Amino acid sequence: MHEMGIANSILDGVAKELRQRPGSRAVKVGVRIGELAGVDPDALSFAFEALTLDTPLAGLVLDVEYRAPRSRCRDCSREFEVRNFELLCPGCGGVNAECISGDEMEFAYLEVEEDEPCAAGRKSSE
Amino acid sequence: MNRVPLEGKVLNENARVAAELRERFREHRVLVVNLISSPGSGKTTLLEKTLESFSAAERVSVLTGDLQTENDANRLKRYGFPVKQITTGGTCHLDARMIEKHIADWDLDKLDLLIVENVGNLVCPSSYDLGEAAKIVLLSVTEGEDKPLKYPSIFFKSELMVLTKTDLLPYVPFDAALAIENARRVHAEMEVVRVSCLTGHGMQDWLNWLEQRKHAFLAGLPETVA
Ligand SMILES: Nc1nc2c(ncn2[C@@H]2O[C@H](COP(=O)(O)OP(=O)(O)OP(=O)(O)O)[C@@H](O)[C@H]2O)c(=O)[nH]1
């Protein structure tokens, strides 16, 4: 269950971003995870919920974009998405392709809401 | 509502430490390999046979990771080379910090090769870069030839697949050619050696691979300035 560690790192990333944005509340965090990253989607959601429960980040939504691996055909250079490791090239029909991506585990975005504008915030916007 | 872009890797702290380690290993010219497999595929046995085959002059050391017990380290210490156990106490993989901590009192200039045996687990260790030059996946012939497709992550990231326990091939319905084909579907460039630690068959292929990898590693380093 290394998803616990991964969920923890996602939350670290959120906390770091929030420190740059005082007065903001995180609503949703987006990450991109390749199918070759070795991460189980259900285990990750479970870990994420368990770690945020009863914390200031409770309710924070985790949006995971699971990405299929991509291959490049060595005969015709076409790049295509791989399903079930079928390496058949849609360009030339060859089977001489190599996987070029699919193990990524990256941050994508953070959705934040401004808290009730505080006195300091109001002053600076006037 | 305001959406702001976030950048960087999720495991960026591990990536940072791993990059530092990789730089140190390059500087001190130490080839580091990271052995990964399911529990019981034969990592420690392969290391026992490997250390046994080395002359006392070989500048090799081993880090071996397990959830619990010092058993693997005790098995490996018999050969006289430096061996340290990393007991993770429940964590299902090694991470870069653990490596950093456990090599702290080793003089890297006295080493040419560091072999890391990861915790027995075919999934989790693949997510954690340890600063190694190469990941190596072991698959024993009793595990089934579909494993590269079921656990593609580690096969994608490994340079070499060691097919272990080949002495058992007569007793199990395992199609080695299909296993290799499956591994190469995930990773077209996958190199393969077949080894039986029981009979010694294929051991020399494995040792040759290590030796060649060491040369390739050194050849890839910038010339040391005199
Ligand atoms: N028949 C046969 N058995 C083997 C071979 N290599 C290892 N074994 C047996 O497989 C079992 C597990 O081997 P280990 O070397 O402990 O496996 P491991 O991958 O280090 O296991 P963990 O560290 O617990 O994940 C032992 O009983 C070994 O004797 C082999 O080549 N042939």
Ligand SMILES: [Mg+2]
């Ligand atoms: Mg072992």
Ligand SMILES: [Zn+2]
């Ligand atoms: Zn093509």
